[in-house]
Amino acid sequence: MFLFLKKILCTHSIFINFTYIWRNIITQVFMKVLVCISHVPDTTSKINFIEDDTKFDVQGVQFVINPNDEFGLTRAMWLKEKQGASIDVINVGNQSSEPTLRKALAIGADRAIRINSDPNDGFFVAKQISEYIKNNTYDLIIAGRESIDYNGAMVPGLIAGFLNINYVTNCIKLEIDNENVLLDREIDGGKETLKGKLPLIIGGQKGLVEESDLRIPNMRGIMQARQKPLEVIEPYDFNSNTETLKFQKPLPKQAVKLVDSENLDELINLLHNEAKVL
Amino acid sequence: MPVITYIESSNGKIKKNGFELASYSSELAKLLNTTAIALTVNVSDCSELGNYGISKALKISDDSLNEFNASTYADIITQAVNKTGANTIVVSSSLDSKYLAPILSANIEAAYINNVISLPSNLDPFTVKRTAFTNKAFSDTSSNSEKVIVGLSNNSFGLIENSIPIDEEIFEVSISNSNLSVESSEKVSGKISIADADIVVSAGRGMKGPENWNLIEDLADTLGAATACSKPVSDMGWRPHSEHVGQTGKPVATNLYIAIGISGAIQHLAGINSSKIKVVINSDPEAPFFKAADYGIVGDAFDVVPRLNEKLKEFKAQNS
Ligand SMILES: Cc1cc2nc3c(=O)[nH]c(=O)nc-3n(C[C@H](O)[C@H](O)[C@H](O)COP(=O)(O)OP(=O)(O)OC[C@H]3O[C@@H](n4cnc5c(N)ncnc54)[C@H](O)[C@@H]3O)c2cc1C
Ligand SMILES: Nc1ncnc2c1ncn2[C@@H]1O[C@H](COP(=O)(O)O)[C@@H](O)[C@H]1O
Numbered sequence: 001m002f003l004f005l006k007k008i009l010c011t012h013s014i015f016i017n018f019t020y021i022w023r024n025i026i027t028q029v030f031m032k033v034l035v036c037i038s039h040v041p042d043t044t045s046k047i048n049f050i051e052d053d054t055k056f057d058v059q060g061v062q063f064v065i066n067p068n069d070e071f072g073l074t075r076a077m078w079l080k081e082k083q084g085a086s087i088d089v090i091n092v093g094n095q096s097s098e099p100t101l102r103k104a105l106a107i108g109a110d111r112a113i114r115i116n117s118d119p120n121d122g123f124f125v126a127k128q129i130s131e132y133i134k135n136n137t138y139d140l141i142i143a144g145r146e147s148i149d150y151n152g153a154m155v156p157g158l159i160a161g162f163l164n165i166n167y168v169t170n171c172i173k174l175e176i177d178n179e180n181v182l183l184d185r186e187i188d189g190g191k192e193t194l195k196g197k198l199p200l201i202i203g204g205q206k207g208l209v210e211e212s213d214l215r216i217p218n219m220r221g222i223m224q225a226r227q228k229p230l231e232v233i234e235p236y237d238f239n240s241n242t243e244t245l246k247f248q249k250p251l252p253k254q255a256v257k258l259v260d261s262e263n264l265d266e267l268i269n270l271l272h273n274e275a276k277v278l
Numbered sequence: 279m280p281v282i283t284y285i286e287s288s289n290g291k292i293k294k295n296g297f298e299l300a301s302y303s304s305e306l307a308k309l310l311n312t313t314a315i316a317l318t319v320n321v322s323d324c325s326e327l328g329n330y331g332i333s334k335a336l337k338i339s340d341d342s343l344n345e346f347n348a349s350t351y352a353d354i355i356t357q358a359v360n361k362t363g364a365n366t367i368v369v370s371s372s373l374d375s376k377y378l379a380p381i382l383s384a385n386i387e388a389a390y391i392n393n394v395i396s397l398p399s400n401l402d403p404f405t406v407k408r409t410a411f412t413n414k415a416f417s418d419t420s421s422n423s424e425k426v427i428v429g430l431s432n433n434s435f436g437l438i439e440n441s442i443p444i445d446e447e448i449f450e451v452s453i454s455n456s457n458l459s460v461e462s463s464e465k466v467s468g469k470i471s472i473a474d475a476d477i478v479v480s481a482g483r484g485m486k487g488p489e490n491w492n493l494i495e496d497l498a499d500t501l502g503a504a505t506a507c508s509k510p511v512s513d514m515g516w517r518p519h520s521e522h523v524g525q526t527g528k529p530v531a532t533n534l535y536i537a538i539g540i541s542g543a544i545q546h547l548a549g550i551n552s553s554k555i556k557v558v559i560n561s562d563p564e565a566p567f568f569k570a571a572d573y574g575i576v577g578d579a580f581d582v583v584p585r586l587n588e589k590l591k592e593f594k595a596q597n598s
Contacts, residue, residue: 161384189471
């Protein structure tokens with residue numbers, strides 16, 4: 001009965017807001033931040049497929065923290081250092097993503113959570129993370145605007161939809177003052193400044209911090225990371241709602257047509273008559 | 279069950295990508311033996327959508343919607359989906375649509391497949407081709423949900439004219455409140471954004487310094503193009519971040535991408551690969567970008583670009 005009630009309450013956003021307010025009233029805790037970490041092939045990776053083009057070939061591929069999440073993690077570190085915040089990092093993945101989570105701990109996160117499953121699609125990942133958040137209230141959830149492997153651009157938006165919390169993506173600036181937040185969002189052809197309140201989830205990207213601000217783990221961090229908790233939890237029973245059936249690589253490109261730099265009319269002619277783009 | 283597509287507008291005018299969405303949606307509707315409905319916000323005249331096979335426009339008109347809000351917009355699309363019983367929803371790949379689509383997907387428990395570049399190759403299960411690994415690959419992805427949201431990649435389908443009578447209907451919605459408010463917004467006025475542009479002129483470290491960007495801007499002006507840059511150029515502050523394109527920057531899917539003084543690193547190429555025609559101007563014949571280009575000029579940008587600009591001006595004068 002109790003479980004049943006909790007299930008009903010859980011699916012309702014009021015529950016989230018209620019526990020959120022309640023926690024802040026009775027306990028004077030620091031801000032709790034959750035950073036979603038996607039474990040992706042390094043940007044220089046050559047992409048190949050195996051098993052009749054149904055699986056990504058991990059052979060020889062180095063995996064890294066998704067670049068958009070790296071900006072978010074550094075922004076979270078600043079919140080920890082300047083405003084007092086605890087930083088949890090979460091990944092939905094199998095054991096192979098643990099080095100990536102350890103790296104996040106070495107950069108300075110306090111605690112890592114891995115939901116033990118193959119991240120089949122964004123819907124599945126977002127459901128898993130949402131369930132976790134329901135049972136572990138956070139003030140701020142930082143994800144990336146998109147992963148560079150799946151490019152779903154959907155996990156944070158889905159979490160926002162499932163939990164009914166404020167959501168801003170393409171976030172290039174985030175300032176928090178108590179429960180008030182001020183954010184910049186990139187829009188097509190410019191940017192927009194938004195005001196809102198915690199709890200909040202963002203899809204971050206470069207701009208949240210600069211490239212030169214990004215943290216790399218130092219020796220001390222790496223040593224400390226070994227002692228930090230990395231909790232593995234089993235997934236909820238959800239189905240993905242999409243399936244990737246087959247991959248293809250782009251067809252090899254035809255050789256470039258070189259035009260002599262003294263013959264620019266020829267280039268214009270080709271663009272106009274052959275390519276038909278002028 | 280009809281196909282429904284959310285058509286974006288700005289200042290009451292349908293955005294250019296709206297006609298591509300309309301074309302795609304009506305072709306998709308044909309495959310599904312149904313009709314295509316467009317949903318618009320604050321657009322008084324939707325008749326033009328009829329030229330691209332849309333048989334009905336649901337028009338929402340409310341001043342409070344002039345400012346885009348993702349959850350509010352996801353909500354009104356949800357209402358349109360409920361009203362029409364649509365199982366297939368088509369949205370664009372603009373930043374706004376990519377913002378609202380996952381919220382919509384959570385609302386209606388639909389599968390969301392973005393970066394889609396083709397009509398379905400199979401209807402049961404609904405299977406489409408999309409780009410993955412930031413344009414380094416494609417995948418055939420299927421939905422096993424009753425409802426599916428297709429996010430169509432810019433310039434991937436083109437326009438298909440198919441004039442039919444369009445029925446325009448006012449659609450009343452209830453508008454939800456949002457806890458997020460827009461304080462201010464800055465748009466670079468008079469400039470074409472990378473997302474809307476047919477042509478993008480992009481430049482890299484080969485331009486030596488920000489003081490030389492007038493060459494790039496002049497060329498872009500002549501072509502009616504947007505300007506873009508490689509990552510180091512924006513990292514060094516020569517150009518604004520919003521111009522950074524590539525795997526970790528903005529994706530570019532234009533008809534013509536002109537790369538000047540850019541070496542063609544794998545991370546740069548990944549972001550611009552889905553542009554149709556690529557022209558490279560680089561002084562180094564060994565620059566990797568030439569391998570990914572359709573047309574190339576080996577030469578010094580400081581010599582070639584101004585001359586190309588003059589030639590293009592002549593061409594434009596003769597052809598307009
Ligand atoms: C994690 C990660 C993510 C990255 N993401 C991106 C990304 O999203 N986008 C991106 O662009 N890069 C990205 N990069 C950087 C990328 O690897 C390259 O370093 C970068 O693209 C190089 O920029 P560039 O071509 O402007 O400069 P360079 O590599 O320095 O090339 C300059 C080019 O200009 C040519 N040149 C010089 N003088 C002239 C002249 N007078 N006329 C004509 N040509 C001239 C040279 O021959 C050379 O080819 C990323 C790197 C990493 C590690
Ligand atoms: N398997 C995952 N585990 C944790 N976070 C993820 C995972 N996949 C995606 N994310 C988060 O969601 C963001 C957007 O990913 P995507 O929707 O795949 O483009 C990423 O930048 C991550 O922050």
